[in-house]
Amino acid sequence: MTLKIFSKRNLGALALLAVSGLLVFWVASAPHPFSAADIPAHTANLENGKLLYNIGGCISCHASEADAAVPAGGKPFTTPIGVLYPPNLTPDPETGLGKWSNVDFVNAMQKGVHPDGAHLIPAFPYTSYAHMNVEDVLDIKAYLDGLPPVKNATKPHEVIALPIIRRGLGLWQWIGLDDAKFIADAKQSASWNRGAYFVGGPGHCSECHTPRTIFMTSDTSKMFQGGPHPDGKGKVPSLRDLVGRGRYKDPKDLVLAFQNGEELGYDKMSSGGMGEVRKNIARLPEADIAAIAEYVMSLR
Amino acid sequence: MISKISTGFMAGAVVLALGAGVAYAALAGDEAITARQTCMKASGKAMGTMVPMIKGEKPYDAAAIKAVLDADGAACAKWAEFWPADSMTSKTLKTRALPAIWSDPKGFEAAGGTYYKAFTELAATTDEAGFKAKFPALGAACGGCHEKFRAPAP
Numbered sequence: 190m191t192l193k194i195f196s197k198r199n200l201g202a203l204a205l206l207a208v209s210g211l212l213v214f215w216v217a218s219a220p221h222p223f224s225a226a227d228i229p230a231h232t233a234n235l236e237n238g239k240l241l242y243n244i245g246g247c248i249s250c251h252a253s254e255a256d257a258a259v260p261a262g263g264k265p266f267t268t269p270i271g272v273l274y275p276p277n278l279t280p281d282p283e284t285g286l287g288k289w290s291n292v293d294f295v296n297a298m299q300k301g302v303h304p305d306g307a308h309l310i311p312a313f314p315y316t317s318y319a320h321m322n323v324e325d326v327l328d329i330k331a332y333l334d335g336l337p338p339v340k341n342a343t344k345p346h347e348v349i350a351l352p353i354i355r356r357g358l359g360l361w362q363w364i365g366l367d368d369a370k371f372i373a374d375a376k377q378s379a380s381w382n383r384g385a386y387f388v389g390g391p392g393h394c395s396e397c398h399t400p401r402t403i404f405m406t407s408d409t410s411k412m413f414q415g416g417p418h419p420d421g422k423g424k425v426p427s428l429r430d431l432v433g434r435g436r437y438k439d440p441k442d443l444v445l446a447f448q449n450g451e452e453l454g455y456d457k458m459s460s461g462g463m464g465e466v467r468k469n470i471a472r473l474p475e476a477d478i479a480a481i482a483e484y485v486m487s488l489r
Numbered sequence: 490m491i492s493k494i495s496t497g498f499m500a501g502a503v504v505l506a507l508g509a510g511v512a513y514a515a516l517a518g519d520e521a522i523t524a525r526q527t528c529m530k531a532s533g534k535a536m537g538t539m540v541p542m543i544k545g546e547k548p549y550d551a552a553a554i555k556a557v558l559d560a561d562g563a564a565c566a567k568w569a570e571f572w573p574a575d576s577m578t579s580k581t582l583k584t585r586a587l588p589a590i591w592s593d594p595k596g597f598e599a600a601g602g603t604y605y606k607a608f609t610e611l612a613a614t615t616d617e618a619g620f621k622a623k624f625p626a627l628g629a630a631c632g633g634c635h636e637k638f639r640a641p642a643p
Contacts, residue, residue, distance in 0.1 A: 415643075423640050445544075451632035452625040454540035456533075457642060459635035460585070 218359030220306050222296040231327045238332030240477065241325055244391045245318075246469035249462075250275045253341055261285070261339035268312055269421035271348035275313070281338035286330075294330040295323055301362060308358035310346070311365065312419070316407065317393035319368035325391065365406040377487075380476070384484030387477065394485075397425040397462075413488050418461060425461060429488045443482040447471055516570040522582045525571035531557075531564035532631070543624050549617040558612045568601065585640040597638055604630040 242248075253261035262277035262285075277285040286294065293304040301308055301315040309315060318326065348354060371390055373382040388394045400408045400416045415427035427434075436457055437443040446455035447470045458467045470478060516524055535557035541547040542554070572590055590597045607627040614620045 418641075424643060426641055426643060450628070451635070452628040453543060454536040454628055456536075456631060456635060459632045460639045461641035463641065464632060464636035 214360070215356075217363070218308075218356050220300070220302040220308060220359060222300050222302045222306075223292055225290065225292045228292045228295055228327075229323060231324050233331030234328050235332055235335060237325065238328035238330070240473065241321075241329050241391045242332050243469050243472045244387050244477075245329070245393065246466055247278065247329075249465045249469060250313075251278050253277075253339065255341075259339055260333070260336070261341040263341055263343040266312065268419065270310075270354070271346060273310065273312055273346045273348070274344040276343055277339065277341045278333050279336050279339040279341075280334050281340050284340050284342040285338060286333060287338060289330075291327055291330060295326050298326045298329070299323070299368060301358070301366060308355045308362065310348070310355070310358070311361075314393035314396045316366055317390055317396055319366060320371050321386075321390040322370065329391075361404070361406070364404055367409075378483070380480040381483050381487065383477070384480035384482070387481050388484055392481070394428070398428050420462075423461065428485055431486055431488075437486065440479065440482040440486045443486055444475065444478050447478050447482065448475075516567065516576075517573050518575045519579050519582050521571050521573050521576040522579055522584050522586075524567060525576075525586075526582075526584075528561075528565035528568065528571065531561040535561040536628075536631075539620075539624065543621060549620060551615070551620075554620065555612075558608070562608070562612070572597075585642070587638050587640055590638050593637070597634075600630070600634040600638065603633055606630075 248258065248260050250264075250266055251260040251262050252264045253259050254264050255261070260278040261281075262275045264275065266273045266275055279285040280287040282288050289297075289304060296302045296304070297309060297313075298315055298318045299321070300319070301311060301313070303309055345351075371386045374385070377385075395407055395412060397416055397419055398413050400411050400414060402408045413428040416425050417423075418425050431437050431443070432439070437446060445453055446458055447467055449455060450458055450464065450467050450471070458464065470481065473481075538553055538557045542549050572586075574591060576584070577586065577588060577591060578584065604627070607623070607630040611620070611623040611627045614623050
C-alpha cells in the first residue's frame, strides 16, 4: 500500500493549514502604531531636543556622505544582515522628514513603525527610545524640524527579502520591544536618575553593552554585561564594575574620559565605534556627562 | 638620543612609505605581536608619566618626559616590521589588532604618520607651555589609530 501523503484530501488540509498559518502571521505581525489622539499637546523645548539629539548620537548613523555634521542620511552602515542606508532626518519634504507629523515621528521612535506602516529595522534603536518620555521625543522632532532642509534621497537598504523581514519584525516586536517608560528610583539622587534615563533611553547604551538572547532581543537579565559587536565581529565590553576592573577611578575620572578621550590619555573608549559615541557625549553640558558617569559607575 | 630614535622612526616611515613593510619585515608572527605590544606598553607608560603633568596633578618634569619618550621611541623603533600578514591572529597570543590594518594599509599608514609627526613634535618641546600645547595632538593620534585598527578591550 502506498502512503498517500499527497492525496487530494491531505493537500486540502495542508493548504488550509498554510493559509491559516499565514493568516495568524499576518495578524500577529501587524503594526500597532499610536493614533494622533495618543500624542499629548506639547510646547517644544529646542534646547532639550538638541541635547537629546546629541545623547542619542543620531549623527553617527544619519550623517550624509557630503557633510559628516548634517543628518541628511545615506552614509552606508554595514550590518550582518546587509548594508543599510540610514534615512535623511532633515525637514526636506520629499527626501527627509518634512511631511512627518508628530505622531509619525513618535511611532518611528517608540513603536518602530514607519508612517507607511512598515516596521523599522531595529538597527535604529527604537527599543531604547521606547523608554523615553514622549515629550522628549517631540523635542527631538522640533530640533530636527529647525535644521536646514537638505535634499538627499538615500539609497534603499541592501537586505535580502527585506519586505518579509520587515513584516516579520512585527512578530519580533512582541518580545523585542518593551515600551515601559523609565521609572525614577527614589532612593537615588536626581542626577543618578537623569543619567539612568539618558543611558537606558536616548543614549541607547544597552543596545551594544547588553548581551542578546537567541531571539536577538536584549537579555535584560544581563543588563550592561557586554554584548556582541553590531558589526557582527568581536565584543562590546561590560559596563559593570568599572572601578573593580580598573577602568576608571571614580565618576569624575569617567567624566574626563568622556570629555577628552585620548587627548588626556584615556584610551579605553576609542575602539569599536565608541570613539564616535564619546565625541557625541563630549558635546553635552558637564552636569549631564556627570549624571551619565554617576549612573554608569554605580553599575555593579 | 632623540635623534637616534627619530632616525629609527624615519627609517621605519620610509619603509612603510615604500610599501615594502610586509616584504621587508624581519619580524614574523608571534614575534611581531610581542614586539608591537612591548611598544604599546611603553607608549602607555609614557602616557602614565605625562598625563598627571597635563592634568596638573604632578609638576612638569622635562627629564622624566624625555626618559619615557626615549624609551617609547626605542621600543617602537621597528614599527614598520610590526605588522607582517602572519601576525593578524595567533594561536598562543591575544591580539587586538583588527584585520583593517591589512585591508586598509593606506589608512593605517596615514594614522601611523600622524602619530609619528605628533610624537616628534612633542619630543622636541623644551618647556611646559610647549609640552601642554603639543600633548593633545599626540593623544588624539593614538586615538586615531585605536578607533579604526584596534578591537575593544574585553
